[in-house]
Amino acid sequence: MQTAINTDLITFNGWTLRARPSSVENPRLLVMIHGWTGDENSMWVFTRGFPSTYWIIAPRAPHAAESKGFSWRPPQAATFGRPSLETLLPAAEGLIQLIDEYSASVKVEARQFDLMGFSQGGAMVNVVGLLYPQRIRKMGVLAGFLPSGLEDVIEKKPLAGKHVFVAHGTQDEMVPVDRARASMQELERAGAKITYCEDEVGHKLSSNCLRALENYLES
Numbered sequence: 001m002q003t004a005i006n007t008d009l010i011t012f013n014g015w016t017l018r019a020r021p022s023s024v025e026n027p028r029l030l031v032m033i034h035g036w037t038g039d040e041n042s043m044w045v046f047t048r049g050f051p052s053t054y055w056i057i058a059p060r061a062p063h064a065a066e067s068k069g070f071s072w073r074p075p076q077a078a079t080f081g082r083p084s085l086e087t088l089l090p091a092a093e094g095l096i097q098l099i100d101e102y103s104a105s106v107k108v109e110a111r112q113f114d115l116m117g118f119s120q121g122g123a124m125v126n127v128v129g130l131l132y133p134q135r136i137r138k139m140g141v142l143a144g145f146l147p148s149g150l151e152d153v154i155e156k157k158p159l160a161g162k163h164v165f166v167a168h169g170t171q172d173e174m175v176p177v178d179r180a181r182a183s184m185q186e187l188e189r190a191g192a193k194i195t196y197c198e199d200e201v202g203h204k205l206s207s208n209c210l211r212a213l214e215n216y217l218e219s
Contacts, residue, residue, distance in 0.1 A: 007044065012105070015098050016040055017059040020047070021106070027055040028137075029103060029110045030217070031095075034058065035119030035143075037069035043118065046142075046205065049214045055108050059098060062091055072124050083123050085149030092127045096135065114217065116140030116165075119175060119203065123147045126183070130190060133158040139192075140165045140213055142205050145175050146183035153190075160191030165216040167209035169201035 007020045018040040030050070032043035040060040047056060061070035073087035103110035114137050117125040122144015129139045130153050141164065164187055168180035177198065184194055195216055199206035205213070 009040070013098065013101055015059050015062075017057050017098075017102075018044070019058075020054075020056040022052060022055040024053050027053055027108060029099070029108050029113040030054040030056045031099060031113055031115050032056060032058040033072075033095075033115065033117030033121030033124045034061065034070070035117070035121045036071050037065045037067060038118070038121070039070050042069075043116075043121075046116075046210060046213070049210075051218055054114075054217075055106070057099075057102065059095065062094060072120055082145075083120060083147045085127060085147050088124060088127050088147055089131075092124060092131060095124070095128060096132060099135075111135070112137040114138040114140075116142065116213075117144060118142045118205070119144055126150070126187070129162070129164070130154065130158050133162060136162065138163065138165070138217065140167075140216070141183075141187075142167050142209075142213070143169065143172060143175055143180075143203055144183070145179050146186050150186075154186055157189075157191035159187060162192045163195065163216075164192040165195045165197075165213055167197040167199075167205055167213060169199055169204060169206065171200060171202045174203040 007018045034042040040058045043058045061072045063071045065071040072091040115125050122141040126146050129136045168177050170177050197209035197212040
């Protein structure tokens with residue numbers, strides 16, 4: 001897999017991440033969360049049309065996946081079915097700490113930041129967005145899903161006033177589109193306004209939905 005041009009590979013406070021600094025004054029921070037078996041290089045394929053006003057970071061998940069790459073939940077948790085809030089919460093808390101410490105070190109404002117993730121990374125976006133809504137400006141959930149265990153959180157409508165982008169493929173065999181549609185209904189129940197892009201592709205982001213994502217981030 002090719003890595004992004006003009007990015008820096010960094011080890012920071014125990015994390016490995018790839019960053020694309022921005023030269024503009026007061027850049028917005030965008031955090032990109034890879035999926036299961038991915039790494040800090042996986043998400044850059046999406047960024048060609050992203051605004052130059054973004055300072056972008058893509059951290060590597062903290063756990064080695066069973067086959068290759070990395071995961072946002074411990075390996076032993078994979079034997080207990082689909083990812084849940086319980087198995088993803090430690091990584092979500094660690095991610096917030098990383099963002100606070102990294103942004104302070106490079107002097108980028110991150111009291112609110114934008115967050116997007118693919119597949120398991122999309123599940124992480126949902127966890128972070130629902131638990132830390134005051135920190136999130138925009139959320140992008142790409143071929144993702146809502147983990148179990150968030151029912152009580154959703155009832156409190158933490159995403160009221162938030163605008164969330166969701167994209168999914170109708171031919172996705174890893175995360176069936178019905179699951180994505182059900183997850184989207186739960187995000188709406190949590191108060192979110194959804195921009196939804198669905199296309200006839202598998203477990204990936206279509207070119208049409210990538211353009212829709214770019215438009216969402218530009219607005």
